[in-house]
Amino acid sequence: MMAFSLLWVCILIIFFSVSIAEKPNISALYPPRWKESPDHFNKYKLQNGKYVIYPWLYIERLGMYRILLIRTAKYFERFGEDNEQNPLWGLPLQFGWQYNTGRLADPTRRTECGYESDPLCVSEDSWWADLNYFLCIPPVLAAVDVGIMGISSDQVEILLPPTNGTKFCHSVSSCFSSHPELMRKWKTFFQLIQSPFISFDDLLMYLWTAHASSIENVYKTFEDRFAYYSNSEVDFQKSWFNAVKYLAIIRFHTTMTRVHGFQESLPPRILTNEDKAPFIKDFSGSQNILIYVLTSLEKVDSTSDLTSPSNDKTKSEDLSSYDLHNSQVRYLQMTDDDNDERAEHILVQ
Template sequence: MMALLSPWACILISCFSASLAEESNLSDLYPPLWEESPGQFSEYTVENGKYIINPWIYPQRMGMYKILLKQTARYFEKFGPENENNILWGLPLQHGWQYNSGRLADPSKRTDCGYDSGDRLCISTDSWWADLNYFLCALPFLAAVDSGIMGISPEQVTLLPPPKGQMKFCVNVSTCQSSFPEAMRKWNTFYKHVQIPYSSFEDLLKYLWDAHTKTLAGVKTIFDDSFEYYSKPESNFERSWFLSVDYIAVLQFPTTLTKVYEFQKSLPPRLLVNGDMAPFISDFSTNQNIVLLSLNVIREVHTWTGSLSFKIWKILMKTPAAREQLLKFLEMILQNSNPTF
């Protein structure tokens, strides 16, 4: 059993450096171009009384997150100052990591979309990361509009479709509800509880992760054809990352600003190329090598056991006390030793 859990221990250890870090300025933790991204609807184009957002331009997609964080800030004040404990921070921070690591660029290299030599702010429709992230932006954003939190009606906002593959993407509240009804219901349930004054932090985490995993489940195989554009190490990492979300969701990892920022330091800082083999990637840190190796091990064990490992994980993490104890245990390891296999 400990052999099964040890890879997860190595991954989750890095999460707790957040509790040890002393950041003097929370704005230092914001994702790339956060300040330059739109922070209110009026900063987007208006046509026929509708706000038109192009989610295939990095600052415009990031602006959707920025508005979402601003509009929900008042509901998270009870959990801490400066909106740091808003659990929606995980979404824009992940998008920022994808941008910084080059994962939003055109992996086929048929265009200069997303590259420094071309349009760095372009988000490629051929990027597996960008396509899945689209739904972890559009659905929570549009569900928030539908819930009334955003202060506009569902008819007042629409997203521009990508240059190709338009039928794969929903672009407004009504099309997302019809195409992804379960995920939209989960997000609406989350926002309903966000607005309840007595909702606990733990309850909100549960509803957030329910919505998050349901969103990814709804698009699980739609973009599998994009794997052909990536090296084998990167496509394996993509599959491992997708699976790992289910494990993290069971643990109900707190997706606050500081914790996600610290966790992402252990994620691969660039696209993986042929020849990259963790834990021996020379330009990766020790933690980055360990996390990458651990994610791949978890996927292999999950496949080998026929998902038995996930069932065991869910049983072990069934109670709040068990999750709390594991988090404390991992924090203790971080404080007293370096993670090793």
């Protein structure tokens, strides 16, 4: 069943990647307001010798991604020009899609956060914003800890949201304390990108391992947010979480053009209870197909023995990985110990 589901995902990726075969204008693919965001830590407020960042403002969280892309650019020069092949592009591009489609706004409508009068506000009640937090703050802090961000861990202060701050880590020490596994995986990735001996495919493997760990560690923490959305949007949220394991298995290239092209087929707004894919009238054919296939896969997985968001076995170390070679899927059982041993071997070269 996993192989069949994986085949469907591979077909989707190929289908939705056809339109981006030609080299695009890179600047046209940036996330919204990219050039307005900070490109250096000195663009943030400096208080008591620390750069103070409030990630509950879109521009300030986006700036963390921008600095991360700038500081890691030199490690990906050998894979392509203009930093386009930097696989970290997937993180800010996904955040930008969430912003463009209203998914960072307050789903309860108790506040104006994210709406017309306060468009740059990122709501702590947004399921998308909360999971994205752990795809931004821990990676950036892990990069700081490794030493590639140009500042030390005691030079940055991440501000917590107005309420429920205990759900979020906000420093290198607090993130390692509350989420040691995901921090270790991000730290390993940032150590490995500095090695001239590692392949791009292997980097993708370690990136996706860290990515999956980030959201798996906090998925249940924010399940209460589902109550704020329509059933159709919740189904899509669960299917998007479930799809990560498939994207990890095939090591989807999270480069700028690949991610931008793929996101053209994501829903352009929050789903309502009236939206039933593949028959959503104001969505394109590819958007309808993607929603339908991903939600169908999640329903199949959640009723089988496969890992799923509702299954306590959902851990990155339980996921099997597949190597696609000559159009064949070759099963490889990889554990965290295997990955750690492999990483250590690369780092000592």
